[in-house]
Amino acid sequence: MRSDDAARPIPPGSVIGVLGGGQLGRMLALDAARLGYRCRIFEPAEGCPASHVADHVAASWDDRQALSAFAAGVDVVTLEFENVPVEAVxxxxxxxPVRPGGEALKIAQDRALEKAFLNKAGVETAPWAEVSHVEELNAALERLGRPAVLKTARFGYDGKGQAVIRAGDNPAQAWAAVQGQRSVLEGFVAFSLEVSVIAARTPTGDIRCYEPVENRHRDGILHKTLAPAPIDADVAERAVETACKVISSMEYVxxxxxxxxxxxxxxxxxxxxAPRPHNSGHWTIDGCVTSQFEQTVRAxxxxxxxxxxxxxxxxxENLIGDEVERWPELLAEPNASLHLYGKAETRPGRKMGHVTRVRPGA
Structure with a gap:
């Protein structure tokens, strides 16, 4: 694609192809429609949440014929799920045009590549080491100390594919817990809180960030996000600078x-x-001038x-598993906005919806 083509806006009335059919694709399609765009979803699973509100192509990620037909019906492609095979992208x-593209996806899919990229970009991380067998794990523990967290390099999320190694623990048990997969060992850092920053970048390099928010987890899954994060202004500025540095280094769109x-x-x-809209950005739907989903479309x-x-x-607040059954009381709660994802099956640990509470003027 020529640079002048990349800089040309894709106008309302166009079709956005979305890779992945979960709740992020569902919310993206809803906000895209408000701006006059249609969405087309590519997702192997039938009846996915996004299919309720947009056209849906149900085919395998390696079905080149289906991918070609999908591409023929859209003007730009984006991600709502980072475990899309890079080959398909x-x-x-x-x-x-696929925004973001395969290079960003490769980095986000692999914790070792991700941390190496961040460090190369001048962004500090917790101390870490890549480990491919239990002997390397033992050597890494000698360097990084305990406690430490062993995480599979690929396909881990919401606390899955992880094992904590504490003083006295047998490293072989942690290695078995991650099923002997290539992993990353992270040295323990006694942090005060976890925050996230959502950043957007256009094809011409314009960047805009949302302010940092605090994320509170329960059982390894995001439970609540608070905006603003309770941090000093200089710390918030550093967090935003970090996000800007990351997104600029990737030449990300x-x-x-x-x-x-x-x-x-x-x-x-x-x-x-995460190369997509994020759970910690759901607060922006009701609590911000522009939601993260509209910002995705704009970018x-x-x-x-x-x-x-x-x-x-x-x-x-995320509604996990049977917490979604609180929907009657949440609908009756003043100043609460309920978002349900339309998932057919409720399972423990599954994100079924979320509720947002806004105190204007605070």
């Missing part, structure tokens, strides 16, 4: 979430990146980025 990139640890001394350590289509001003003090 690279194939689509030869047919239509689209929306990127950067999760970080805030240390007691005010340092900010990058933890993970990938080359439109002016939206204002990120917060509308008050915001709390976003």
């Amino acid at each position: 690279d194939f689509l990139s030869g047919l239509k 689209g929306l990127l979430a950067v999760e970080m640890f805030v240390m007691p001394d005010g340092r900010v350590l990058a933890n993970e990146i 990938i289509c080359g439109l002016p980025l939206g204002e990120t001003t917060r509308l008050g003090a915001v709390e976003m």
Whole structure:
């Protein structure tokens, strides 16, 4: 694609192809429709949440014929799920602009590549080591100390594919817990809180960030997000600078979430990146001038980025598993906005929806 083509906006009335059919694709399609765009979802699973609100192609990621037909019906392609095979993204990139593209996806899919990229970009992380067998794990523990966290290099999320190694623990048991997969060992850092920053970048390099928010987890899954994060202004500025550095270093187009640890001394350590809208950005739907989903549309289509001003003090609470059965009381709660994802089956640990509470003026 020529540079002048990349800079040309994709106007309302166009079709956005979305790779992945979960709740992020569902919310993206809803906000895209408000701006006059249609969405087309590529997702192997029938009846996915996004299929309720947009056209849906149900085919395998390695079905080149289906991918070609999908590309023929869209104007730009984006991600709502980072475990899309890179091969599918690279194939689509030869047919239509994919924003973000395969290189960003490769980095986000592999914790070792991710941490190496962050460090090369001048972004500090927790101490870490790549390990491919138990002997390397033992050597890494000698260097990094205990406690430490062993995480599979690929396909781990919401606390899955992880094992904590404490003093006295047998490393072989942790290695068995990750099923002997290539992994990353992270040295323990006594952080004060976890924050994230959502950043957006257009094809012409314009960047806009949302302010840092605090993320509170329960059983390894995000439970609540609080905006603003309870941190000093200089720490917030460092967090935003970190997100800007990451998204600029990748020459990224689209929306990127950067999760970080805030240390007691005010340092900010990058933890993970996500090349898509993010659970910790759901507060923006009701609590911000421009939601993260609208911002995604603006970024990938080359439109002016939206204002990120917060509308008050915001709390976003995930509804995990059977917590979704609280929907009657949540609908009756003043100043609460309920978002249900339309998932047919309720399972423990599954994100079924979220509720947002906004205190204007706070």
